[in-house]
Amino acid sequence: MNKQISSLDExxxxxxxxxxxxxxxxxxxxxxxxxxxxxxxxxxxxTEFQQSAENIPTNILATRLKQLEAVQLIVKTxxxxxxxxxxxxxxxxxxxxxxxxxxxxxxxxxxxxxxxRVQNL
Numbered sequence: 001m002n003k004q005i006s007s008l009d010e011x012x013x014x015x016x017x018x019x020x021x022x023x024x025x026x027x028x029x030x031x032x033x034x035x036x037x038x039x040x041x042x043x044x045x046x047t048e049f050q051q052s053a054e055n056i057p058t059n060i061l062a063t064r065l066k067q068l069e070a071v072q073l074i075v076k077t078x079x080x081x082x083x084x085x086x087x088x089x090x091x092x093x094x095x096x097x098x099x100x101x102x103x104x105x106x107x108x109x110x111x112x113x114x115x116x117r118v119q120n121l
Contacts, residue, residue, distance in 0.1 A: 026071055031056050032064050033104075036090070036097055039074065041119050044087040053118075073097070 015021050027033050034056065038049055049061055056064075065088060068074040073094035076086040090097075108115045 026067065026073075029064075031060055032068065033101065035061070035064050035068065036073070036094065037101060039088065039090050039094065040098060040101065044089060045079070045085070068094070 015025060027036070031054075034052065034054055035049060038052055043049055043052075046061065046065075049056065049065075050058065065074065065076070069076055069088075072091055074088050074090055076088050078084050079087045105117060109117075
């Protein structure tokens with residue numbers, strides 16, 4: 001059984017109780033799902049996310065990682081002490097986004113010209 005995200009009520013960006021609006025409040029920008037995608041591709045460190053083709057700015061990347069952690073879609077653990085550096089992993093709730101990403105890939109491949117998978121999801 002998946003644990004539902006409970007901290008969304010405490011987050012200031014919640015607009016309504018609509019499930020679509022709540023999902024978009026978490027992932028409705030142009031970067032967040034790309035960070036989740038990269039986690040599925042095996043990236044775990046900040047520098048690895050920075051190397052993605054989309055060139056996410058570092059300040060936005062840091063913010064998105066904090067937001068994903070706040071809603072319990074990822075966890076961070078230190079892998080180095082001096083200076084402290086973290087690696088990121090999807091939680092069970094984060095892993096459950098896999099089917100959503102796969103559906104988006106399938107839709108894009110069917111409906112959008114010139115799209116191609118970089119890796120299998």
